[in-house]
């Protein structure tokens with residue numbers, strides 16, 4: 002299967018292994034399949050498949066330059082005992098009104114593990130398939146979760162080096178500690194005096210710097226990405242939509258063929274785009290509800306067709322979603338523009354120059370699979386409390402954004418279609434916010450909050466936080482946004 006850039010023509014397409022290694026296209030666009038796969042499968046085939054089997058099936062639809070054995074070995078290594086639930090992604094029903102797709106049972110307690118445990122498997126095999134002899138330098142911008150998950154996934158993977166940039170002061174105490182304590186001889190992590198958008202924009206700029214790329218190539222290095230702009234990061238995320246559907250059929254919550262809706266806490270737009278791709282592949286999805294926090298640029302976009310990042314950037318208690326420039330929206334725009342790369346080029350140029358663009362009515366009409374809403378900080382706190390008081394179930398603030406938006410959507414738009422909320426992180430990643438919402442008392446941060454939450458919930462502390470506060474921490478390195486390139490130069 003061939004992949005083209007959202008900003009380039011199909012005659013420049015490359016195979017999946019090459020797209021995974023490159024991460025971002027040289028023209029700044031994102032790789033998408035030239036012809037979207039239309040696999041023949043019947044939904045009943047999916048019921049009873051393990052997570053590994055479902056993931057392998059989905060990967061085989063997109064990555065046909067890997068052999069069956071290579072995909073099998075990849076999913077076996079990726080989805081094993083590093084997850085603390087044998088189902089990998091269990092679905093739980095709560096009387097508070099929703100089904101929660103629990104995506105936080107991996108080693109770093111967030112949904113990113115579902116992709117970043119398998120990406121290193123795909124990357125190392127891609128390097129062999131392509132005969133690449135460069136060291137792959139994986140540049141990662143994170144607002145909290147991708148950083149740790151990419152460090153954990155690529156820890157000590159030969160031929161790779163990871164450099165993570167995160168916003169200084171813009172991640173939770175547990176997220177920070179996870180990054181600063183992650184062991185690995187090939188890992189570097191750097192705070193940027195700025196927000197996630199600045200970090201991500203500079204990572205993209207560095208990718209596009211040809212002269213720098215050539216210098217690095219001479220020194221034996223080549224850039225790739227662990228962000229969802231990398232198609233090898235995005236496609237594995239489709240699997241959990243299929244797997245959830247199949248679980249709900251097996252649990253007799255729905256019948257084969259019934260429609261489901263999903264509400265997705267959204268930042269960089271990768272997770273919800275994976276749901277849209279699942280629908281394109283034939284999964285019966287009624288609506289994908291894009292849930293934002295106070296940084297609600299996407300809510301406005303879906304309601305008006307205008308994307309406008311010229312607004313205050315809020316640091317919220319759901320930091321992983323503190324994003325105003327959502328990379329993966331570009332892949333959706335590409336579809337909405339009927340794969341016309343010139344439309345995407347034009348919109349992305351307007352975004353770069355003015356921070357805003359307006360899509361046409363024709364393009365808006367193509368977005369009917371989506372709805373959107375946002376939750377304020379007060380809404381998030383209230384939702385954590387509501388779900389806890391109804392079900393004794395603690396949800397993290399990102400899940401609470403989606404849960405609140407889903408609850409409202411069910412009351413106002415559609416109360417009959419079963420709704421699955423993507424539960425993207427463990428409450429133990431954000432114990433301060435969760436406790437404060439539930440107890441309405443001041444909370445001490447870090448280890449104290451983790452233990453206090455554990456006492457309240459009386460559950461088993463996830464391995465990912467059990468020893469976290471005893472591990473040796475590296476010192477925080479802080480750079481200005483315009484020093485990121487120099488940091489890379491001096492540390493490679």
Ligand SMILES: N[C@@H](CCOP(=O)(O)O)C(=O)O
Pocket residue numbers: 142143144145146147148227228229230268269271272321322328
């Ligand atoms: N929310 C992310 C930001 C990066 O998103 P990605 O899906 O493109 O990796 C984070 O937590 O780092």
